[in-house]
Amino acid sequence: MNKTILFVPGFQEGCADRDYDTLMNRWRAMGYAVEFVPIQWHRTMQKQWLQTLQERYQQYDPAETILAGFSFGACIAFLAACEQAPSELWLFSLSPSFAECVQYWSQRDWRVIGKRRLEYAKQVSLVAAAQRIACPVQIFVGSEEFIKWPEMKLVFDTAVQHIPTVHGTVVEGAGHAVDDPRYVAAVCDAIER
Structure with a gap:
């Protein structure tokens, strides 16, 4: 049986906002079933985003499912994996939306992202959550992001x-672009190993 990848996009993005198709089509060519998980970003919080993914995830056998996400979508996939381990977890440019990172965010960032989301992020420890992950994880980041x-x-x-x-x-x-050809190539190379 082919594994299914449930992919969560970046903040305020849908399937057409970035060239997600290139990456997802490469995965399909590698034999994976791929499902794009659209998130209702507007006037919702991380809990609702997580619930959206969990509802979709419940339709699949975790042993045959890979959770994947980009940026804020990676945070959602990460938090879902803390609660029920998938077969694998793939994180692309994991957003710094955790208690350990709050001091880095500017006032402008949080005006865009929202004060209530900041309060939520302050309560989520990356270190504590990381220790609850019970599956193999691939994490990627662009060097320009650093x-x-x-x-x-x-x-x-x-x-x-x-x-x-x-x-x-x-x-x-x-950079912060999972659709960059270098990013796509690195992801596919790592997955094939």
């Missing part, structure tokens, strides 16, 4: 240090 957002390095390094079964990949020359 330059633009130092908190992305903090999240990546913390995840690699505290998730028990993790493989971290820094994609040289890529």
Whole structure:
């Protein structure tokens, strides 16, 4: 039986907002079934985003399901995996939406993201959550993200240090763009290993 990838996009994004199809089609060519999990971002909180993924996830056998996400979508996949382990967890540019990272966010960032979401993020420890992950994890980040957002390095390094079964990949020359050809190639190369 082919495994199914449930993929959660980045904040305020739908399938057409970024070239997610290139990555998802590569996965399909590798033999995976892929389902894009649309999130209602507007006027909702992380709990609702998580509930959306969990409702979809309940329709599948966790042993045959891979949770994957980009940016805030990676946070949602990460939190879902803490509650019920999938066969694997793939995190792309895991957003620094955790208690350990709050000091990095500017007032402008939180005006865009929202004060209630900040309060939620303050209550979620990356370290504590990472220790609850009970499946193999692949985490990816673009090297350019470290330059633009130092908190992305903090999240990546913390995840690699505290998730028990993790493989971290820094994609040289890529920014916060899971659709960058370098990012897509690195993801597919790591998955094929």
